[in-house]
Amino acid sequence: MTKRILVVDDSATMRELLMQYLRSGDYMVSGAENGVQALEILKTEQYDYIITDLLMPDMDGFALIRAISELDWDPGIILMTQQDERSLAAARELALAYSVNLLGTLAKPIDKDVLLNMLTEVAETRPKGRKSTETVLAETEFMRGLMTDGLSPVFQPKVDLRTRTVAGAEVFARWRSPSGGTLGAGAVVKAAREIGHMDVLTYRMLELAMEQQGKWRREGQEIALAVNVSSENLRKPDFADVVTSLAEQYEVEPKFIRLEVTESDLEVDTRVPLEVLSRLHVRGFGLALDDFGTGFASLMRLQTIPFDELVIDRLFLARAQENKVARTILETAVELAHKLELTCTCEGVETAEHLAMIKDLGADIAQGYFLGKPMSASEFLIWMEDARDGVLKVPGLND
Missing domain, CATH: 3.20.20.450 (EAL domain)
Structure with a gap:
């Protein structure tokens, strides 16, 4: 079954580029420009993976991690940023704290092959559906x-x-x-x-x-x-x-x-x-x-x-x-x-x-x-x- 992916990034150029990468990997892809818009989408649609930037207006990636932890299903999360390694380390620790299914982190600019390999090689560490x-x-x-x-x-x-x-x-x-x-x-x-x-x-x-x-x-x-x-x-x-x-x-x-x-x-x-x-x-x-x-x-x-x-x-x-x-x-x-x-x-x-x-x-x-x-x-x-x-x-x- 084709996997569904939501890309969250305030840069329209970056968002479209990532969506093109993912479509070439035969994924069904949608986009959101920030965390607030992403949550509106997630109220009515479920996605297998969410790829999100950390630094965004209105609701950044850190706040989005917390919101994702409250969903009644368990999407795989990939975090990306142009910031330094400390920011990615902080996001990894936050994902651990909220017990979300973090698949990995990526530094911008995103390498297409690295992204697609991460999605195809990731092991299913938890069954579908969030465990209480x-x-x-x-x-x-x-x-x-x-x-x-x-x-x-x-x-x-x-x-x-x-x-x-x-x-x-x-x-x-x-x-x-x-x-x-x-x-x-x-x-x-x-x-x-x-x-x-x-x-x-x-x-x-x-x-x-x-x-x-x-x-x-x-x-x-x-x-x-x-x-x-x-x-x-x-x-x-x-x-x-x-x-x-x-x-x-x-x-x-x-x-x-x-x-x-x-x-x-x-x-x-x-x-x-x-x-x-x-x-x-x-x-x-x-x-x-x-x-x-x-x-x-x-x-x-x-x-x-x-x-x-x-x-x-x-x-x-x-x-x-x-x-x-x-x-x-x-x-x-x-x-x-x-x-x-x-x-x-x-x-x-x-x-x-x-x-x-x-x-x-x-x-x-x-x-x-x-x-x-x-x-x-x-x-x-x-x-x-x-x-x-x-x-x-x-x-x-x-x-």
Whole structure:
């Protein structure tokens, strides 16, 4: 049966050229000029493969990856860009995090033979039709893996743009299945939500993060770690005591743990979360409002809850170079953070242009694949030492 392919690229010339290449390989081909148009097409039509550029207006390839992960079928994805290898590496990691079927990445200009060979030689790694996360992680497997070695933390560096030092790292989840496969943070969180155990996942990630932090401290390394906290945990009045107990167990100072809370986790009844977060604040734990700008209650949260860090949603940075409104929101958010005496962190720094922009706007902390990917504890320590010694040139740190 002839395979169907959707080509997504804002350049009409490049799009038509790729479609000609593919038609010569006997594929049925359609085109879209950006992610928004592609999603409209995907609402009514299914495709075997989607070939998409990363840098596009309105909705770029990174946002499209997230949207594809929510489809009820599992198309093969090929990513392409004129940007550097870091951008492709970031896209590969994002595809892993969202558990999409990534076939490969290509640098522009696209070689016709390379493209066609990739499509004909790719092995079918998964059956048609997206498996639900319940199939990938049944509840018994999930709970067993949490308590053994199924779950492991990875650490993405955070760079202080003012002092040009490593500010610490954010902790993400990785899942290793007995068959040798790997699930990224997005897939793990989705599975935990569907099974109904987000609170258990958060607790285990906190425990793993503090255990590693305690080891580093005994080795003479004081590394601040940011860990995401779910709404399920914030609705439990004893959560502050649980966090405090873990810190005492692993001999971790509260000031080296920052708990990141998203706006959406605070949109219902804030009474218990306010109590829990206030208790954590007075005990010395850091609090960050994550994904700032994605909801409508941001300013009220900043007024009522003692946050000390504002984490600006990555979408504003991704769009700020070409979208005046997004840049204005980004600039205003940085200014707001400083007026409220909060540390301002910008996530999603994927290019030199992103880094230059947030430096110009006065952001305090930068985080993203342009600076460093999520890595294991041993890899992070090597990365940090190499960066400090100048062996590894890290933009914003020792460039």
